Amino acid sequence: MRGWLTxxxxxxxxxxxxxxxxxxxxxxxxxxxxxxxxxxxRGQRVEQLPLAEDRILDIRGAMGTSRIEIKDxxxxxxxxxxxxxxxxxxxxxxxxxETTACVPNxxxxxxxxxxxxxxxxxx
Amino acid sequence: MPTRRLSPYLLLLLGLATAGLLAQxxxxxxxxxxxxxxxxxxxxxxxxxxxxxAELAQRAFTDLEQRFAQWHHDWHAWEPGPLVDLNTALExxxxxxxPAVILPLIAPAQDLSARSNGLFDPAxxxxxxxxxxxxxxxxxxxxxxxxxxxELAKRPRxxxxxxxxxxxxxxxxxVKLDFGAFAKGxxxxxxxEHLRELGIxxxxxxxxxxxxxxxxxxxxxxxxxVRNPRGPGVLAVIEAQGDESIFTxxxxxxxFDYQGRHYHHILDPRTGYPAAGxxxxxxxxxxxxxxxAAATALLVAGAKDWLEVxxxxxxxxxxxxDGEGVVHMTPAMAERVHIELxxxxxxxxxxAP
Numbered sequence: 001m002r003g004w005l006t007x008x009x010x011x012x013x014x015x016x017x018x019x020x021x022x023x024x025x026x027x028x029x030x031x032x033x034x035x036x037x038x039x040x041x042r043g044q045r046v047e048q049l050p051l052a053e054d055r056i057l058d059i060r061g062a063m064g065t066s067r068i069e070i071k072d073x074x075x076x077x078x079x080x081x082x083x084x085x086x087x088x089x090x091x092x093x094x095x096x097x098e099t100t101a102c103v104p105n106x107x108x109x110x111x112x113x114x115x116x117x118x119x120x121x122x123x
Numbered sequence: 124m125p126t127r128r129l130s131p132y133l134l135l136l137l138g139l140a141t142a143g144l145l146a147q148x149x150x151x152x153x154x155x156x157x158x159x160x161x162x163x164x165x166x167x168x169x170x171x172x173x174x175x176x177a178e179l180a181q182r183a184f185t186d187l188e189q190r191f192a193q194w195h196h197d198w199h200a201w202e203p204g205p206l207v208d209l210n211t212a213l214e215x216x217x218x219x220x221x222p223a224v225i226l227p228l229i230a231p232a233q234d235l236s237a238r239s240n241g242l243f244d245p246a247x248x249x250x251x252x253x254x255x256x257x258x259x260x261x262x263x264x265x266x267x268x269x270x271x272x273x274e275l276a277k278r279p280r281x282x283x284x285x286x287x288x289x290x291x292x293x294x295x296x297x298v299k300l301d302f303g304a305f306a307k308g309x310x311x312x313x314x315x316e317h318l319r320e321l322g323i324x325x326x327x328x329x330x331x332x333x334x335x336x337x338x339x340x341x342x343x344x345x346x347x348x349v350r351n352p353r354g355p356g357v358l359a360v361i362e363a364q365g366d367e368s369i370f371t372x373x374x375x376x377x378x379f380d381y382q383g384r385h386y387h388h389i390l391d392p393r394t395g396y397p398a399a400g401x402x403x404x405x406x407x408x409x410x411x412x413x414x415x416a417a418a419t420a421l422l423v424a425g426a427k428d429w430l431e432v433x434x435x436x437x438x439x440x441x442x443x444x445d446g447e448g449v450v451h452m453t454p455a456m457a458e459r460v461h462i463e464l465x466x467x468x469x470x471x472x473x474x475a476p
Contacts, residue, residue, distance in 0.1 A: 043161050083261050084377065091355030097348060098357065101167045103331070108160060108167055118348035118360065119156075119171065119340055122371045122405060123332035 035096055036112040037075045039068065043106070051075060051094075051111065061105030068109055080105055097121070155341060159184035163191035164307050165259070165377075166331025172318070173325035173340050183321050187314050187328070194310045197224040200248055200301040201257040209291070210248065210299050218292040229286055231412060232305055236281035238435045239420035244392045246279040248299030256388045257301065261379040265386055271395040304372075304389070308415025311335045311368065315411075327363075333370040333418075335411045336363035351464060352403035352444050358468075359442070359450075359460045361407065368411035372418040373403035391423045400425010402448070407440035407459070426451060433476040441476070444468075 005013070039047040041061050049055070049070070056078075057068045064081035074094035077087040080102040087102035096113025099121050157180040158171045170187055172180050196204050205222040212219030221229060236244050248257065253274050255262030277297035285292045302309075307330045314328040315335050325338030327345055336345040344362035351358040352373045361369060374397065378387035391398045404421040408414040417436050424432040426445035433441050433453065440456040449469045452460065457472055 040160050043159075084379070086375075086377075089375075090350075093355070095348075095357065097346070099169075103162065103165065103167050106162055106167075117346070118357065119345045120169065120327050120329045120334055120336070121332060121348045121350055121357065122334065122361075122369050123350035123373065123376075 035073065035094075037068075037070060038110045038112050040108045040110075041106060048112070059107050061102065061107040063105045066102050066105050066107040068107075075109055075111065076100075077102060077109070080107070159188070161188045161191065163188075163195045164310065164330060166307075168331070169327075169329040170314070171327045171329070172323050173338065175323055175325075179321060179323065183318055183323055183326075186317060186321075190314065190317065191310060191330075194306065194313070197222075198228070198302050198306040198309075200303060201252070206300060206302070213291065213293050213298060213300075214296050217294075217296060218290060221286070221289050221291045223289075226289055228302060228305065228309060229284070229291065232302065232416070233281045233284065233286075235305075235413065235416040235420075235436070239416065239424075239432055240435065241280060241282075241392055242423040242432060243304060243416040243420035244279075244281055245300050245302050245305055246281045246283065246298045247390065247392050248301035249277065249279060249297055250274050250390055250392070250395055251301050251303070251388070252299070254386075254388070254390065256377070256390075261377070262386075263379065264381050265396075275395045304419035305412060305416050307331070307333055308368070308370065308410070308412035311411035311415075315366075333368075333411070333415060335366075335368040335414075337366045339365075348463070349405050349442070349460075350403075353448065357463045358444070359405075359462050359464075361405075361459055361461075367407055367409060368414040369405065369407050370411065370414040370418040371403055371405040372422040374398065374401070374422070375403070389419060389422055393423075398423040398425065400427060400446070401429070402444040402446065404429070404444075405442040405456075406438060407456070408438060430473050430476055438476055441473075 035051040037049050037051050038045060039059055041059050051073050054071045059066045066077060067079035069076055069078045074092040076092045080087050082102050082104040087100055090100040093100055093111050095117045096111050097116040097118030099110040101108035156171055156173050160167055160169050168191055170184055172183060198206055200206055205225055209219055232245050251257050253266050253270060279295055279297040283293050283295035283298050311328050311330050315337055318326050327334055327336045347361045347363055347369050348357040349359045349371055352375055372389060374387045376387055378385055387397045389398050401422055404418050406414050406418045417438055420432050421429045429443050441453045442456050442460060443451045449471055451471050451473055453473055454475055
């Protein structure tokens with residue numbers, strides 16, 4: 001290598017290789033992007049929030065208000081003006097791609113992640 | 124000290140590697156999937172398209188929302204519209220001209236009904252109405268046993284109908300068509316057809332959990348989670364292979380609770396009561412209309428008779444969760460399914476249908 005690279009070249013080369021390494025890990029490495037929750041109401045996306053922050057949300061739907069709880073990295077319907085309460089029975093959603101809906105109230109929630117575990121849920 | 128420069132080839136290599144990583148990274152962004160939701164057939168319809176520009180995606184979403192609304196109107200079993208008019212005419216005169224929007228459903232529904240030994244039978248609209256399932260509000264209580272027996276005695280069947288060109292003739296005035304277990308599948312097929320006409324080859328049309336997936340999501344297959352029929356979470360994951368419909372029917376779907384018991388809306392035409400032989404059935408089949416009818420027929424058949432019905436309907440991929448939570452699968456389905464439940468359920472492989 002002597003006579004071919006200067007000291008500065010060496011520094012540049014090491015920096016470039018380090019950049020590629022960092023890009024590889026950040027782009028192709030295991031997803032470190034935290035999960036998010038997306039909430040739709042009456043055909044519109046109304047919320048997109050981190051799943052890591054506990055909170056209670058009241059979402060206005062077609063019939064009234066659906067209450068959604070986010071806690072410990074999972075989300076669920078806790079109240080909805082529908083009669084069957086299927087949305088509440090579906091319980092906690094925690095994996096990317098999982099989705100549940102209160103159809104009568106036209107409110108749905110879905111867990112988002114960069115590499116979604118499921119693209120759709122069959123039920 | 125003489126100045127020397129880094130080899131241009133090395134620089135080029137570094138540049139290319141960086142650009143390549145960035146380009147592939149961008150291709151993995153979730154923005155490549157665009158999605159829209161709307162309500163039709165009393166359920167949430169979710170359309171996902173991959174790798175198309177925003178303008179085309181928006182056009183596809185708008186088109187499908189309009190079309191689903193039209194199909195919902197055309198095939199609705201109790202809201203005023205062509206199917207209600209057809210049923211009224213059949214009941215009063217025994218024959219009727221079939222509206223053009225309904226005609227394409229009749230012969231395939233008759234064929235599927237015959238091949239499922241009548242376990243899928245869209246002629247039992249009278250029974251569904253008796254139970255109160257032909258209503259947007261859930262029923263409060265099951266009908267009296269005597270009323271169910273009386274309705275069953277009328278024996279309405281798809282085989283009572285004869286199609287002569289566009290005229291439908293019935294030998295049984297009790298036939299009342301309700302395409303609840305079929306129309307959604309037909310709609311999904313037509314939606315996929317329209318997406319293809321628009322030049323969209325990678326998509327999922329998911330109508331309330333029953334779906335058809337075409338193409339892929341970039342470099343990987345579309346991954347479909349099948350809901351656990353008891354409790355939250357996902358029972359299994361299936362990768363769609365190119366163009367497939369994946370339909371699940373379950374006893375946890377639309378229904379009502381009465382005196383501590385759940386009554387769901389998939390009725391057994393043999394008993395007049397909600398099907399009781401399985402918790403859920405998942406079917407993979409090329410077209411969604413067949414998958415829809417098949418999932419219904421197999422749920423009605425239950426753990427005892429499902430294999431025979433699967434054979435008659437020429438199904439290769441079936442998964443059935445019985446009343447005890449045991450998962451029964453055809454050998455072909457076992458190769459496709461990855462169980463996600465932890466601890467995993469008991470699995471029983473059937474012979475090939």
